[in-house]
Amino acid sequence: MAERGDGSWGRPVVPASGRLRPLGLGEVRLEPGFWGDRQRLGGEVIVEHCRDWMTRLGWIGNFRAAAEGGPSAGREFADSEVYKLLEGLAWESGSRSLQPTARGGREAPERAFTELSEEVAVAQEPDGYLNTRFGWHGRQARYRDLEWGHELYCFGHLIQAAVARLRTAGEDPLVAVARRAADHVCEEFGEDGRAGICGHPEIEPALAELYRATGNERYLEQAGLFVERRGHGLLRAGSLGAAYNQDDLPVRQARVLRGHAVRALYLASGAVDVAVETGDSELLEAVAEQWRNTVAARTYLTGGMGSRHTGESFGDDFELPPDRAYAETCAGVAAVMLCWRLLLATGEARYADAIERTFYNVVAASPALDGHAFFYANPLQQRSPAAPDGGDAESPHAAGGMRSRWFAVSCCPNNLSRTLTSLAAYVASANDQGVQLHQLTACTVRTTLPDGRPVGLRVTTGYPWTGTVTVRVEESGGGPWRIALRVPSWAQGAALVHDGQRRPVGPAGVTVGGAEGPAGYAVVEAPWRPGDELRLELPLRPRWTRPDPRIDAVRGCVAAERGPLVYCAESVGQDPSLRLDALAVDTSAPPADKGRDDQLGGAVWLRSSARPLRLPESGWPYAPDQDGIASEAAPLALIPYHLWANRGPAAMRVWLPELP
């Protein structure tokens, strides 16, 4: 069994090389706060919510039904939802084995995991193949529809669940099932097998990680084969074109992410894994360039990716409509996966910055405050309030402006299960020089530096609501080592307080003691002693942000931001003179900080001043001149974007027309 102290325990990603070594659930414990609360919501509420729905809908029953010749429920990729939940349960059980939560110890998630594992195992065929929709008597034959069948995609999620289990409990029946499945995939799709790939990437990072978790090189080779095969037209291109599943260009040749956003990001994650394990710097740089170009021209202010409902896909450069943004929750999850891999490989702060933006404004936006309803798409504008009953039933992709309890395609809630339960594993890393804190959230860190020195830190902060982050050393094995705190790129005027001294921190970061630290971090090297403190002060002044002029869809608009949070105006509770579709904000002053408000969980609200627009009434909305601005200003309340639609149906907009 994996030990808490070993280098892979409680980690979703364990690269053999790279600039940073990730710290896992055994080393980082989230305390109450923005991140800790979300991890708890995931582990205590969302996993149960997903299990209830999938039990009720028969998706869990599909495994037994397949073996027994019964009918199957849900879509052709429903198995993967059960696997995503299994991954979440594995992380949750692991976390609770270290520290029980208010809801108890590991018994509940452990029992759920075991029961689900037993169900899944029933449907595995003797050669390792496992899918409730294909292969069985009366079902479609295996691998006849690699474009849409999702068979390898489902294996990928099974394997990721097994990796989570290996890294929190060790070998067990589900791991055995996944190994047999992985062996089957290597047999079937190896060098001498079918030269096929899956329409939906996912098997690539899964196999790479299973290699990391087991040492079996065959899995890495297979992951590499799948990565290299793509882009050569092996998949029949449908009406969405070959770019839809990234089969238009080899991964090494592509310069930007395109097609279905989740597919593109999973593939890129797998390519980074393969590149890191094989020392393939060309492949790594190809993906890094794709990411840079995607962030520069195909990413929403929220970090959301995917501009089109059609194909759930990236659009062209600068095609970023706020109202029809897809910005799927799963694409947010996948973007975090990719950035975490690139961060560990390169140590560059930009990837941690992107994780922060995406986490606060996409991933955290999906679940309702109570964890029982979810956004699938995360648009930046909702023109009209949803119908009041919009969120109560199983729903197609939830573009209606209200969170839904479930979806016919329910990847998003299950992806939240596995992501939120493992949240602590995306906070910090270590290397020879010390510990890096990439995300600023209340937590304790206990780990051992590569040279064997035990170190312990306690991070205290009300971030993102307040801007002070205090790091207190709780354990230090002697001698100097470094504490690196990421300074977010938006933080103009930040300061580092250490040893009674206050130092300004510029965009490049600052280093105190020792050699120059990495850009974007405040780094202090010292012979730390328990009780020593370090303080980062981030000015959380609300600010207006303007779009690149090529983003046509939001020309002439501004968005309010404060710290890492994007804000929005919601129609609920606004001044009655203001309609969200016909106002302009006064940007002569920055938005005012209204402090924390009891509504919406104690979030900080902002306030600006806006004026209603006089609207034309001709019946034809195009004219030589359009009417102007009404003279009376009114206050406009702004709330964090991730909290919208928690007070009932509402119109909403992030981008606000600016008064000339």
Add this chain to the structure above:
Amino acid sequence: MAERGDGSWGRPVVPASGRLRPLGLGEVRLEPGFWGDRQRLGGEVIVEHCRDWMTRLGWIGNFRAAAEGGPSAGREFADSEVYKLLEGLAWESGSRSLQPTARGGREAPERAFTELSEEVAVAQEPDGYLNTRFGWHGRQARYRDLEWGHELYCFGHLIQAAVARLRTAGEDPLVAVARRAADHVCEEFGEDGRAGICGHPEIEPALAELYRATGNERYLEQAGLFVERRGHGLLRAGSLGAAYNQDDLPVRQARVLRGHAVRALYLASGAVDVAVETGDSELLEAVAEQWRNTVAARTYLTGGMGSRHTGESFGDDFELPPDRAYAETCAGVAAVMLCWRLLLATGEARYADAIERTFYNVVAASPALDGHAFFYANPLQQRSPAAPDGGDAESPHAAGGMRSRWFAVSCCPNNLSRTLTSLAAYVASANDQGVQLHQLTACTVRTTLPDGRPVGLRVTTGYPWTGTVTVRVEESGGGPWRIALRVPSWAQGAALVHDGQRRPVGPAGVTVGGAEGPAGYAVVEAPWRPGDELRLELPLRPRWTRPDPRIDAVRGCVAAERGPLVYCAESVGQDPSLRLDALAVDTSAPPADKGRDDQLGGAVWLRSSARPLRLPESGWPYAPDQDGIASEAAPLALIPYHLWANRGPAAMRVWLPELP
């Protein structure tokens, strides 16, 4: 056989009542000019193009294959494409029976019509049912999938082809086939039959028109049943929702068009037909209101309808993105169908205005100048030039910025066939008072007023390139009567010249002699004699047009218009300092008129002045401030929107950012 002189000859729509009586292909002859050239292109090139492709692809062969148990080609609604072509051939044969074209008399279209009719008849079953995809041995059973099967939709187009035939040649074998099919539909879906409707409306206007053409009231009743049944959830709502096929609300209750644009417009056309024939003013007003609200908030500057690729559908109010505009060619055809019906019913100039806008900027934009390639979607912005080979092959919906020779779903070319061949039938009408010229294009009109007086007019004009429209009386049966010329709503400063007098024409129009004429027309009542002339002078000054501030997607932009034409900037041939994605135009002066240019068929070009934008290079497209305007201005060429992409792949935009 129908006679040229009777009240229905050569007319797609023949209402029993209404303010205006339409003039048909026998009464209006288009002369060379914008409309006449398009009718010729449709009748001489596009019908042949469609016949060639459908022969090659086996869509025509489907009828024999169904009867003989062979495989079927194309999509489940391919039969309807053959019927649309048959309708086009019927109109073309009718027109040529009156006047041969350079390509000969009616022999060629007549032979093609007869041959195709014989093919179609082979697949009719004894009870009248006719569909190559359903019903036959080995095919799906009939009427099991009303949502997607398109069976009644196909019947609708068969019937419209038969109506065209009845009104140009009289009873014949295709008419007999269509009557049997219509009888079958009434039997199957009548009061006592299946309470079903088709996922795609079309049977409604078809049955109403077959009633008009045959006098069989059963067809009108059935059309009424289909109209009234919709909106009660008879169709299973898929992931696109019940609004997709207008089954969310009864026609009488809806306030705006929504869902799939072509479906919505066909249904509305059928509802107007039923309302007019039954004297149901409530139903007529319901549709008129839907149209007004749609034009006020869901219509592009071009007249295009349909904001979303997903569901080929209308978006929310003011959701009108230029780049992802769907604005399907068929929706343009359908919008003309609806407006023509509303114009005949009400006599209101706004409907003729809308036909003009939609014809010049959507319908005319679809075919390439040579008539061998087509736009399916008609976006108002193309961000990057299409791949050079984008137009050569059968293509999915052709959103790639180049016209395609054919589509997997090829409704648009075939809809152009039937619309362009009948174009002369949308130009003029008559009533007790005289003749109304709704479209200003070179033509001759010969008809008989209801009181029996023969009248004849010749319209001479270079419109829309030049602004003078001269109407010369060629025949007049004595006594006073009225000539009414529509004055387009954009025409500020128009003048009417008659009898040596020049009169300004305001937005309300002008009346000379007799009682007040209808708003929006220049009307002269006189005891006309052959040789008398009337002249309308329309100032075609280029103008800038601005959007309603609620149209977020084009905030801060202007579009150039001249007369009825929307203009655009195309990347081909522009000053090298200008990139379409990063410029702002100087609107301190109106666009300059550059006169007619030999390129692009002698169209009038415009020229404006634009400045390149300085672009940020930070790698993240959001910042507190964005860079500004470069100082050097350069000339920006503007061409009529309908002509774009005729000079190879190009970026294009209608809406141009405006210099502050």
